[in-house]
Amino acid sequence: MLTDILSGEKGRFPADAHTELRGQLNRQRRVVLLSGNVVGNARSDTSGVSARVFRNGLYGFSSMAEYTQEAARKVLDAASENAAFMAGHVQRPHQVLPAVERGCYMPQTGIHDPAQSLYLDYARALDAYVTEHCPGLISRTIVATEDSMEKLLVTSDGMDAHTILPRSYCYVILTAETPSGVPVELFKAVGGEGTFDQNFRDPAAHYPVIDELYEQLMRKREGVYADAGVRTVILGGMMTGMLSHEAVGHTVEADLVLGGSVAGHCLGRRVASDKVTLTDFANTAFGSRCPLPVFVDDEGTPAVDVPLIENGILTGYMNSRESAEHFGMTPGGNARAWMFSDEPLIRMRNTAVHPGTDTLEDMIASIDDGYYLIDSGNGQADTTGEFMFGVTMGYEIRHGKLGRALLDTTISGVAFDMLKTVDMVSDTVTWSSSGFCGKKQPMPVGMGGPALRCKVMIGGR
Amino acid sequence: MERLKNIAGLVLAEARRLGADFAQCTVSEEVKHEFNVDGGRFSLMRTLFDRHVGITVLKAQRKGSVAVNRFDEEAVRAAVADCMAVCESSAPDEAWQFAEGPAHASVRDGAPECDTEQLFARTEELLRDIGSRHPKILVEQMITDHTAEKTVFMNSQDVCYETCGGSYHFSVMYSAHEGEKGSSFFFGDVTLDRLDRPVIDCAFMERDLQSVEKQIDTMPLEGKFVGTAVLAPDALSGTVLSTILGSFVSDGSLMDGSSIWKDRLGSRVASEALTLSMTPRAEYVVGGAHYTSEGYPAEDFDVIRDGVLENFALSQYGANKTGGRRAGNDAWNLTVRPGTESLEKIISGIEQGILVMRFSGGEPAPNGEFSGVAKNSFRIEHGQIREALAETMISGCVPDMLEHIRGISSDVLYDGSNALPYIAFDGVTISGK
Numbered sequence: 001m002l003t004d005i006l007s008g009e010k011g012r013f014p015a016d017a018h019t020e021l022r023g024q025l026n027r028q029r030r031v032v033l034l035s036g037n038v039v040g041n042a043r044s045d046t047s048g049v050s051a052r053v054f055r056n057g058l059y060g061f062s063s064m065a066e067y068t069q070e071a072a073r074k075v076l077d078a079a080s081e082n083a084a085f086m087a088g089h090v091q092r093p094h095q096v097l098p099a100v101e102r103g104c105y106m107p108q109t110g111i112h113d114p115a116q117s118l119y120l121d122y123a124r125a126l127d128a129y130v131t132e133h134c135p136g137l138i139s140r141t142i143v144a145t146e147d148s149m150e151k152l153l154v155t156s157d158g159m160d161a162h163t164i165l166p167r168s169y170c171y172v173i174l175t176a177e178t179p180s181g182v183p184v185e186l187f188k189a190v191g192g193e194g195t196f197d198q199n200f201r202d203p204a205a206h207y208p209v210i211d212e213l214y215e216q217l218m219r220k221r222e223g224v225y226a227d228a229g230v231r232t233v234i235l236g237g238m239m240t241g242m243l244s245h246e247a248v249g250h251t252v253e254a255d256l257v258l259g260g261s262v263a264g265h266c267l268g269r270r271v272a273s274d275k276v277t278l279t280d281f282a283n284t285a286f287g288s289r290c291p292l293p294v295f296v297d298d299e300g301t302p303a304v305d306v307p308l309i310e311n312g313i314l315t316g317y318m319n320s321r322e323s324a325e326h327f328g329m330t331p332g333g334n335a336r337a338w339m340f341s342d343e344p345l346i347r348m349r350n351t352a353v354h355p356g357t358d359t360l361e362d363m364i365a366s367i368d369d370g371y372y373l374i375d376s377g378n379g380q381a382d383t384t385g386e387f388m389f390g391v392t393m394g395y396e397i398r399h400g401k402l403g404r405a406l407l408d409t410t411i412s413g414v415a416f417d418m419l420k421t422v423d424m425v426s427d428t429v430t431w432s433s434s435g436f437c438g439k440k441q442p443m444p445v446g447m448g449g450p451a452l453r454c455k456v457m458i459g460g461r
Numbered sequence: 462m463e464r465l466k467n468i469a470g471l472v473l474a475e476a477r478r479l480g481a482d483f484a485q486c487t488v489s490e491e492v493k494h495e496f497n498v499d500g501g502r503f504s505l506m507r508t509l510f511d512r513h514v515g516i517t518v519l520k521a522q523r524k525g526s527v528a529v530n531r532f533d534e535e536a537v538r539a540a541v542a543d544c545m546a547v548c549e550s551s552a553p554d555e556a557w558q559f560a561e562g563p564a565h566a567s568v569r570d571g572a573p574e575c576d577t578e579q580l581f582a583r584t585e586e587l588l589r590d591i592g593s594r595h596p597k598i599l600v601e602q603m604i605t606d607h608t609a610e611k612t613v614f615m616n617s618q619d620v621c622y623e624t625c626g627g628s629y630h631f632s633v634m635y636s637a638h639e640g641e642k643g644s645s646f647f648f649g650d651v652t653l654d655r656l657d658r659p660v661i662d663c664a665f666m667e668r669d670l671q672s673v674e675k676q677i678d679t680m681p682l683e684g685k686f687v688g689t690a691v692l693a694p695d696a697l698s699g700t701v702l703s704t705i706l707g708s709f710v711s712d713g714s715l716m717d718g719s720s721i722w723k724d725r726l727g728s729r730v731a732s733e734a735l736t737l738s739m740t741p742r743a744e745y746v747v748g749g750a751h752y753t754s755e756g757y758p759a760e761d762f763d764v765i766r767d768g769v770l771e772n773f774a775l776s777q778y779g780a781n782k783t784g785g786r787r788a789g790n791d792a793w794n795l796t797v798r799p800g801t802e803s804l805e806k807i808i809s810g811i812e813q814g815i816l817v818m819r820f821s822g823g824e825p826a827p828n829g830e831f832s833g834v835a836k837n838s839f840r841i842e843h844g845q846i847r848e849a850l851a852e853t854m855i856s857g858c859v860p861d862m863l864e865h866i867r868g869i870s871s872d873v874l875y876d877g878s879n880a881l882p883y884i885a886f887d888g889v890t891i892s893g894k
Contacts, residue, residue, distance in 0.1 A: 138719060
C-alpha cells in the first residue's frame with residue numbers, strides 16, 4: 001500500500017493554478033502456458049509520482065520513477081515550468097476549471113500480492129483439464145494474469161483520494177482444425193475485479209467454461225462461412241458491449257468530439273431507435289457493482305454515471321474538467337490515467353446498453369434467416385462511427401432456430417445508422433472487463449449490454 | 462552510464478549469490494519531452510524522468526522474469542529475490558538459451574540531446590503548415606516528442622552492450638471536414654534523428670493529407686466483385702505483413718504447429734517480386750536495435766527473398782523448441798524491396814479495384830484469411846482513381862494474395878522505422894452494401 005507522503009506537499013502547489021499530485025503503483029503478474037510449456041512467467045512493479053499544473057488554458061506535466069517527497073517536489077517544479085513554457089509560447093485566454101466537490105475518498109479495502117506459484121499452479125490445473133477432456137486440439141494456451149492500479153491523489157481544488165483497482169483473469173485459448181486442415185481458434189476470459197487469489201480459488205469452478213468453449217470450437221470446426229451482405233442479426237451481450245464502447249463510446253468522448261467526431265453534430269438528435277439507452281456507469285449499474293468500479297477520477301472529480309443515449313436521443317458526452325467547461329456540461333469523473341507517468345485522459349468506465357423486455361429465445365424465434373453473433377475477438381471504430389468487429393463465434397438462424405456454427409467473420413456499419421435498426425432488446429445484460437482500451441494509454445474498462453436484434457453488414461468469404 | 466553499469470553488476474552478483482545459473486538484466490534511464498495538440502490547439506507539455514530494471518534468471522533451466530522501475534539497492538536486491546522465486550516456481554525447459562560472450566559494445570546514435578525550442582518550433586510549424594495548405598483538415602491529436610535513453614544490457618556470460626541514443630517522433634491523427642460532413646481519421650507517423658526540415662515534407666505526410674482531403678464525400682460501393690487491391694504502406698503492414706510475421710513465421714505459431722508455413726522453408730511462398738526483410742540496422746531506421754532480447758547482436762535478415770521463404774523469425778528459444786535456426790533480430794523494422802514502376806503506373810493498368818490507405822479489420826485467421834473495412838479508400842476503374850468509398854469491405858487470403866502480386870511501387874514510405882512501398886494484389890474480394 002502507498003503511504004501518504006503527498007498531502008504535506010499541498011503548501012508547495014503553485015498559486016493561481018489548478019494542480020494535481022499523484023503517486024501510483026501498477027502491478028502486473030502473468031503466466032503463459034503454450035501447449036504445456038511455460039513460455040511466460042513474469043512480474044512487474046512500476047511506481048512513481050507525477051504532477052500536473054493547469055494555467056492559462058494549458059497544462060504542464062511531469063513525472064519521475066520514484067515515490068519520494070524529493071521526487072514529488074521535483075515534478076511539481078517541472079510541471080510548473082512546463083506550464084510556464086507553454087504560457088510563454090502559446091497565447092490563450094484565461095480559463096478556470098469548473099468547480100467539483102471537495103473532500104477525501106479512502107479505500108474500503110487494502111490490496112495484497114499473491115505468490116507467483118499460485119498463478120502457475122492454477123494455469124497448470126486448467127491446462128491439465130484441457131489435456132484430459134478436450135481431444136483433437138492442435139494447440140492450447142492458458143494465461144493467468146493480474147494487473148492492478150493503486151493511486152494516491154491530492155488536488156488543489158477537488159477530491160483527494162486513495163483508490164485501488166485490482167483485476168485478474170484466466171484466458172483459455174483452444175485451436176483445432178477444420179476437416180480440410182484449416183486452423184480455427186476460440187478463447188474465453190474468466191475473472192474480473194479482485195486479486196488472483198480472490199477470483200481463483202478452485203479450478204473446478206471453471207471447468208464448465210472450458211467444456212462450453214470446447215463444444216463451441218468443435219461446432220466451429222465444422223462451421224460455414226457467413227453469407228455476406230446486410231443481414232438481420234442478433235448481437236449477443238458481448239457484441240453489444242463492444243458496440244457500446246468502440247462504435248458509440250469513443251465518438252462521445254469530449255476530446256474526440258473536439259477532434260471532429262460525428263457526435264459533435266448530433267447532440268439532442270436521434271441516433272438510435274427508442275429502444276436504445278446507453279450509459280457510462282461509474283461504479284453501480286442495474287443495482288449491482290460494476291465490473292471495474294470508479295469512485296473518483298484522476299482530476300479529483302467524484303465519479304457519477306454519465307447518460308449518453310436516452311431512448312435513442314444523444315444526450316451527453318464524457319468529459320474532463322476542461323472539456324466540461326468548454327461544453328457547459330458537468331464533469332462526471334471520466335479523466336483517468338494508466339501509469340504514474342501518464343496524464344489523465346477522457347476514458348470510459350463501464351459502458352453499457354440498458355436491458356429491454358424481450359427474451360433471447362423470442363428474439364431467435366423471430367428471425368427467419370439471419371445470424372446470432374456471440375463473441376468478438378476485437379473491434380475498431382472510426383470517429384465517423386463506422387465500426388468493424390471480428391466475430392469469433394456465431395450461428396446461423398434458420399426459421400427461428402439456431403443452425404450451423406460460423407467460421408470467423410466480421411461485421412461492420414455506421415453506429416448511428418445501425419442503432420436505428422434495433423427493434424428488439426433482451427432482458428439480460430452480459431459484461432466483459434478483461435481487455436484494455438487503447439487511446440494513447442491503455443486503460444482497463446468494462447463494457448456490456450443485452451442482446452440486440454438489428455441489421456448489420458456481415459462479411460463472408 | 463557508470464551508475465547503470467553498477468546496478469547491472471549488482472543484479473548479476475545478487476543473482477549469482479542466490480544460486481542462479483544464469484542472469485541477464487537491462488537497466489535504462491529515459492527522459493522524454495513531449496508536446497500535445499488536441500482538437501487543433503496546444504494542450505500540454507510533458508516531461509518524464511523514467512527508469513527501468515528488467516531481470517531474467519535461469520536456475521536448473523527454470524526461468525523467471527521481473528521488471529521494476531527503482532534503482533535503490535534495497536529495491537534491486539528485492540527484485541532479484543522476487544525473480545528467483547518466480548524462477549523456482551516455473552517448470553524446467555531445456556530450450557532456454559542466451560548469448561555467450563565475450564561480446565562488448567558501446568554505441569551512441571541518433572539525437573541523445575533534446576532541443577526543446579526547436580521541437581516546439583517544428584510542432585508549431587507542422588500545425589501551421591497543415592492549416593494553411595489543407596484548410597479542411599482538423600488535427601484531432603498531435604503528439605511530438607524527444608526521447609533520450611541510456612541503456613546497459615548485461616548478462617552473466619560476458620555480454621555487455623551500452624547504448625546512448627535519442628530520437629524525435631511526430632505522430633498526427635487527423636480527418637477532413639466540411640460542414641457536418643467528415644472523413645475517416647488517418648494517422649501520420651515519423652521518427653527522426655534531426656529536425657533539419659519541415660515535418661510536413663517527411664514520410665508521406667503531405668501526400669496523405671492531400672488524399673484525406675478528398676475523402677469528405679464518400680460513396681458506398683454497390684455489390685461485390687473480385688478485383689485488385691492496392692494496399693498503401695499502413696494497410697499493407699496491418700494485413701499482409703502482420704499476418705506473415707504474426708501467424709506464419711513467429712515463435713508461437715511454429716511452436717504450436719499452427720503456422721501453415723511450418724514445412725515451407727526454402728520453397729516459393731510468394732511472387733518472385735517480393736523480398737521482405739527485418740532491418741533494424743538499415744541506415745533509414747532511427748534508433749534501431751543493436752542486440753536481441755536474448756543478447757545476440759542484431760543483424761538484418763530476409764524473411765522472404767525473391768518469393769522464397771528464407772528464414773523464420775525465431776528466437777533462440779523458439780529455434781531450440783522447433784529445431785529451427787535463430788533469426789538475426791527480433792525487432793519490428795520491416796523493409797519490402799521496392800519495384801520499378803510508380804504507384805500511378807501500377808494503377809493505370811488496373812481495370813477494377815480499390816486503393817486502401819488504412820485497414821480496420823479483425824485478427825487474421827491462422828490460415829491467413831482476413832476481412833475488414835477498407836478505410837480512407839478510393840475505387841479504381843479503368844486505370845483511374847475514382848470516388849472515395851464508405852462502408853466497403855475487403856477480404857482475402859494472404860497466401861493466395863502473395864502468389865498474385867500485380868505490382869510493387871517504386872514509391873517507398875520511409876518513416877524512420879520501416880521502408881514500405883504500395884503493393885497491388887489481384888484476386889481480392891471487395892464488397893459493399
